[in-house]
Amino acid sequence: MNFDINVSKCVGAGVCAIAAPEIFDQNEDDGIVVVLNAHPPAEQESKLRDAAVRCPAAVITLSQQ
Amino acid sequence: MTSTIQQPPPATAPFPTNRCPFDPDPRYEGIRTSDPVLRVDTPAGFDVWLVSGYEDARTVLGDAETFSNVDASSSHLMGDKDNLGAPPPPGVMLRHDGDSHSRLRLRLAREFMVKRIARLEPFIRDLVATHIDRIGQQKGPLDLYREFALPVPALVISEILGVPEGQRSEFENATASQVDLSLPLKERQAAAIQSAGFFANLIQSKQENPGDDLLSRLILEPTDRPMDAAELQGLALLLLAAGHDTTANMITLGTYALLQHPDQAGKLQNPAVMETGVDELIRYLTIVHNGVLRKAVKDTTIAGQTIRAGEHVAVVLESANRDNRFISDGDQLNLERRSAHLGFGYGPHQCLGQHLARLELRIALPELFRRLSGLRVETPETDIPFKNDMLVYGIKKLMINWDEVIS
Ligand code: HEM
Ligand code: SF4
Numbered sequence: 001m002n003f004d005i006n007v008s009k010c011v012g013a014g015v016c017a018i019a020a021p022e023i024f025d026q027n028e029d030d031g032i033v034v035v036l037n038a039h040p041p042a043e044q045e046s047k048l049r050d051a052a053v054r055c056p057a058a059v060i061t062l063s064q065q
Numbered sequence: 066m067t068s069t070i071q072q073p074p075p076a077t078a079p080f081p082t083n084r085c086p087f088d089p090d091p092r093y094e095g096i097r098t099s100d101p102v103l104r105v106d107t108p109a110g111f112d113v114w115l116v117s118g119y120e121d122a123r124t125v126l127g128d129a130e131t132f133s134n135v136d137a138s139s140s141h142l143m144g145d146k147d148n149l150g151a152p153p154p155p156g157v158m159l160r161h162d163g164d165s166h167s168r169l170r171l172r173l174a175r176e177f178m179v180k181r182i183a184r185l186e187p188f189i190r191d192l193v194a195t196h197i198d199r200i201g202q203q204k205g206p207l208d209l210y211r212e213f214a215l216p217v218p219a220l221v222i223s224e225i226l227g228v229p230e231g232q233r234s235e236f237e238n239a240t241a242s243q244v245d246l247s248l249p250l251k252e253r254q255a256a257a258i259q260s261a262g263f264f265a266n267l268i269q270s271k272q273e274n275p276g277d278d279l280l281s282r283l284i285l286e287p288t289d290r291p292m293d294a295a296e297l298q299g300l301a302l303l304l305l306a307a308g309h310d311t312t313a314n315m316i317t318l319g320t321y322a323l324l325q326h327p328d329q330a331g332k333l334q335n336p337a338v339m340e341t342g343v344d345e346l347i348r349y350l351t352i353v354h355n356g357v358l359r360k361a362v363k364d365t366t367i368a369g370q371t372i373r374a375g376e377h378v379a380v381v382l383e384s385a386n387r388d389n390r391f392i393s394d395g396d397q398l399n400l401e402r403r404s405a406h407l408g409f410g411y412g413p414h415q416c417l418g419q420h421l422a423r424l425e426l427r428i429a430l431p432e433l434f435r436r437l438s439g440l441r442v443e444t445p446e447t448d449i450p451f452k453n454d455m456l457v458y459g460i461k462k463l464m465i466n467w468d469e470v471i472s
Contacts, residue, residue, distance in 0.1 A: 011167065011413050012174030014420060031174030053405040056415035058127055 001045050003052065006059040007033060015054045020047035033059070075112045078105035080142060080355050081454040084383075086446065087322055087350060088396060093117050093384035102370035107141040111149070113377040114370070115356060117384035119391035119407070121368050125359060125380050126412035132359035132378060133162050134414060139456045141358050141379055149360075156292070156299025159307065159414060166413060168290070169300070173417055176225075176279050182420040185221065189428050192220055197436050201470030206443060209463045213433070214316035215241050218309050218425060225421075226301055227278025228267060239263055240309055264301045268294050308418045314352050314452070314459025315422070316429050321449070321463060322350060322398065323430065324442055332400050333431040341403045343426045348406035349398045351383035352458040357410060382407045383458075439468030 012031030016024035022044055025034045040048055052060040082090035096103055097117045105115050116125055125132050136149050137160060153160030158169040175181065196213050203212075219237045228236050242248055242256035268280060272294070275281035280301065283292050292300070323330040323346075332338045356379025361372045372378060385407050387395040392404055409416035416422070434440060442449070443466055450461040 011170055011415070012178065013415050013417075014174075014178045015415075017179050018420070026175075026178045026180065028178075028180070029175060030171055031178045032171070050403060050405070056127075056411050057413060 002063050004061045009057050009059045011057045013056050016051040019051035075104045075106045086451050089383040101368040109141050109144045111146040113379045117381045119385040119388035122380045122385035129413050131365050133362045138357040154299045156296035157303045179420045193432050205466035206464040209465045210317045214313040218312035227276050264298050268297045317460045317463050319346050329400050333434050339427050342400035343423050345400050347408035348386045351386045351408050354383045354458045356381045436471045437467035
C-alpha cells in the first residue's frame with residue numbers, strides 16, 4: 001500500500017511518528033514530517049492507516065497498489 | 066435579496082454537565098443521533114450549535130478555513146458575550162488562525178516533537194519518584210491533586226521554560242493557587258496577576274541572560290520575524306494554562322478511574338500496553354469537555370444543518386469520543402485498544418503538548434500504582450468533588466490512602 005503526503009499542510013503534530021514509527025519521523029529543525037519509507041511493506045498497513053486517520057491535518061492519503 | 070431564517074428557540078444546553086462520573090452527560094447519547102447539530106443557549110448568554118457526533122466533530126475541527134479560533138475555546142462557558150470578537154492576544158496560538166497560527170505553531174512544533182520530549186524522561190522519572198517519596202513520608206489520607214498531580218506537571222513546565230531552581234516553588238505556588246477553586250475568586254485573580262508578573266520577569270532575564278531552554282531559544286533563534294516580549298509572555302501563559310491543569314486532572318481522575326477498574330489497573334505495569342493505554346484513558350475520560358468553541362466565518366452546512374457566517378459551534382469531544390459509529394463498546398475502558406480519538410482535539414489546533422502529556426502520564430500513573438501498595442480512596446463517590454462545572458473535567462480533591470510505600 002502506498003500513500004501521498006501533502007507536506008505543506010503538515011502542522012508537525014507528530015501523531016504519524018507515534019502511530020507508524022517505521023514509516024514517519026519528524027524533522028529536527030521544524031517538526032515537519034519526514035518519510036522514512038515511502039513503500040511500506042504489507043505488514044505495516046494497519047499502522048499506516050492509523051497514521052492517516054489520526055493525522056490532525058489530514059495530509060496523509062492512502063492509495064492502492 | 067435578504068431572507069430571514071426562522072429558527073426554533075434554542076434548547077437548553079447540557080451545561081454544566083452531569084457526568085457519571087467518567088461518562089459524558091447521558092443526554093448526549095440521544096442528542097448525538099437525533100440532533101447532531103443542535104442549537105442551544107449557553108451560560109455566557111449567546112447561542113451556539115452543539116456538534117456531538119464523531120465525524121461531524123472532525124469536519125468542524127479539521128476545517129480551520131471555515132471555523133475560526135478567534136474566540137477562546139471556552140467563551141461559551143466562562144466568557145461573556147461582550148468579549149466575543151476581541152483580537153487574540155499575541156503569542157496565544159490557540160486563538161490565532163491561518164498563517165498567524167501556523168507561524169507560531171511551527172516555531173514550537175520541534176520543541177514538542179516526540180524525540181525532543183523523550184529527552185525529558187529522566188527528569189520526569191526523578192520528579193515523580195521524589196514526589197512519591199514525599200507522600201510516603203506523610204500519613205494518609207492526603208489529597209493526591211494537591212500533593213502530586215498539580216506540582217509534577219508545573220515543575221515539568223518550569224523545566225521546559227527554564228525557570229531557575231530557586232524560583233520554582235514561587236512558580237508552583239502561583240500556578241497552584243490560580244486553579245484552586247477552594248480559594249476565593251479574588252485570590253485566584255491575584256495569583257494570575259502574580260504569574261503574569263513572574264513571566265514578564267523571567268522573559269526579561271532570558272533576554273539578558275539566555276540559557277538552554279525554550280524561551281531562550283525563541284529569543285536567540287535567527288528568524289526574519291523574532292518574537293517580542295508580549296508574544297513570549299502570551300505563549301508562556303498559554304503553555305501553562307493548556308498544559309498544567311489538564312495533565313493534573315488526568316493524573317487525579319485517571320487514578321480514580323483505574324481504582325474503579327482494577328482489571329485495567331492490572332495492566333499498568335506492562336509497557337507494551339501503556340503505549341496505547343494512556344490514549345485510551347484520555348479518550349475515555351475526555352477531560353476537555355462541554356465543547357470547544359469555533360466561529361463560522363462563512364456559511365456552511367454540517368449534517369444537513371446550515372450554519373451562517375458569524376455563528377458559533379461548540380464541538381463536544383466527550384460525546385464524539387463515545388460515538389458508536391466511531392468506536393464499539395466506547396463506554397468500556399480498555400487500555401489495549403488503539404483509536405483515532407479526539408481527546409487532544411483535531412485539526413491544526415490539536416494539542417501541541419500531547420507527546421509531553423503522554424510521557425508524564427505514562428510515567429506517573431504506573432509509578433503511583435506500583436509504589437503506593439494498597440492505594441485506595443476512602444471517600445464515598447457521592448462525596449468526591451467532580452469538576453462538572455469546569456472547563457476541564459477532573460476532581461477538585463482526591464483523598465488517597467495506602468498501606469506501604471515500595472521503593
Ligand atoms: C492530558 C493532558 C492534555 C489534554 C487532554 C489536552 C487537550 C487539548 C485539546 C483538546 C486541545 C485543543 C483545543 C481546541 O481545539 O480548542 C489542546 C490544545 C493545546 N494544548 Fe493541550 N492538552 C493536554 C496537555 C497539554 C500540555 C502538557 C501542553 C503543553 C505544555 C499543552 C499545550 C497545548 C497547546 C499550546 C494547545 C493549542 C495548540 C494550537 O492552538 O495549535 N497541552 N490541548
Ligand atoms: S501527523 Fe500529520 S501533521 Fe502531524 S507530523 Fe505527521 S503528517 Fe504532519
